[in-house]
Amino acid sequence: MTVPQIIFLFVSAVTLGAAILVVSARNVLHSAVLLALSFFGVAILYVLLDAPYLAAAQVLVYIGAISILIVFAIMLSRKVAAPDLVQRNEQWLVALVVAVLLFGVLAYTVLQAGWPVAREALSVDAVGGLGQAFMGEFALPFEVVSLVLLVALVGAIIIARER
Amino acid sequence: MFCIGLYGALSRRNAIGILMGVELILNAVNINLVAFWRYLTPDKLTGLAFAIFVMAIAAAEAAVGLALIIAIYRTRDTVTVEEIDLLKF
Numbered sequence: 001m002t003v004p005q006i007i008f009l010f011v012s013a014v015t016l017g018a019a020i021l022v023v024s025a026r027n028v029l030h031s032a033v034l035l036a037l038s039f040f041g042v043a044i045l046y047v048l049l050d051a052p053y054l055a056a057a058q059v060l061v062y063i064g065a066i067s068i069l070i071v072f073a074i075m076l077s078r079k080v081a082a083p084d085l086v087q088r089n090e091q092w093l094v095a096l097v098v099a100v101l102l103f104g105v106l107a108y109t110v111l112q113a114g115w116p117v118a119r120e121a122l123s124v125d126a127v128g129g130l131g132q133a134f135m136g137e138f139a140l141p142f143e144v145v146s147l148v149l150l151v152a153l154v155g156a157i158i159i160a161r162e163r
Numbered sequence: 164m165f166c167i168g169l170y171g172a173l174s175r176r177n178a179i180g181i182l183m184g185v186e187l188i189l190n191a192v193n194i195n196l197v198a199f200w201r202y203l204t205p206d207k208l209t210g211l212a213f214a215i216f217v218m219a220i221a222a223a224e225a226a227v228g229l230a231l232i233i234a235i236y237r238t239r240d241t242v243t244v245e246e247i248d249l250l251k252f
Contacts, residue, residue: 019164019187023171028180035183042190049194049201054214058193061218066186066225073179073229077236089245095173103166115203130215133208141212145219152223156230 008048015041028074036067053127164191178232178242182225189221 018038025031039062046055134142164187171184193214200210236242 016164016167019167022183022187023167023175023180028177031180031183035186038187039190042194045194046197049197050205051197051201051211051214054197054211054218057215057218061222062186062190066222069225069229070179070183073232076233077179077242079240089174089176092170092174095170098173099166099170102169106165129208130211133212138212141216145216149219149223152227156226159227160230160233 004048008045011041011044011048015045029071032067032070032074035070036063039063039067053130164188164194176243176245178235178244178247179229181244182228182232185228186221186225189217193217 015038018034018041022031022034022038025034039058043055043058043063046052046058168184168187168189168191171187172181173184175181175184196210196214196217200208200214204210232242235247239247241247
């Protein structure tokens with residue numbers, strides 16, 4: 001068991017444990033903080049997968065923006081006097097069965113297929129190549145995503161505006 | 164992680180809890196993309212670019228979703244999805 005494998009197992013355990021607590025916590029604010037922990041675990045997994053730029057983007061975007069937005073939304077939609085109710089609706093058992101079955105199917109498919117694995121990572125730094133790819137091969141999706149972000153943020157402001 | 168997020172999205176009562184399940188699903192898909200990129204085609208940058216696009220779209224969708232939840236809370240005074248059951252009014 002090499003050191004990267006041990007690190008991967010530990011980080012995956014933390015991420016999955018936090019994810020399970022996110023979907024089962026009674027207090028939704030606890031869920032939000034555990035979600036941020038889960039995002040951080042995902043960022044470490046990206047570093048282990050030789051994508052440090054994506055790890056930095058994950059920390060900035062997910063933990064720095066989306067988690068904060070979620071905490072804001074929770075704070076803005078709290079009822080002051082209500083206790084923390086049970087957070088499962090009446091379909092939770094069916095949802096659990098479906099999720100477990102889906103996991104079985106996916107795990108079987110992934111483990112059974114023979115993947116042609118290339119061991120070495122890219123020797124050049126991926127960030128420069130990514131920049132060139134965004135300006136060259138992926139220029140259209142890049143511009144479209146920028147437009148989508150603009151429209152989404154303007155829409156979010158309009159929807160959440162005080163009337 | 165995908166299945167955990169799916170269970171969360173299907174079984175939580177708070178609308179923000181459902182959104183957190185959806186964010187877990189998107190993160191799981193991103194990990195999948197990057198892992199396949201790293202081990203199967205590390206010479207082409209398609210997987211990494213796709214992962215970044217997914218992340219950007221997820222951020223946009225989270226922003227819009229949370230704005231909707233805040234707007235709904237303002238008019239209906241609840242975020243429990245079982246109580247938000249009228250399409251009009």
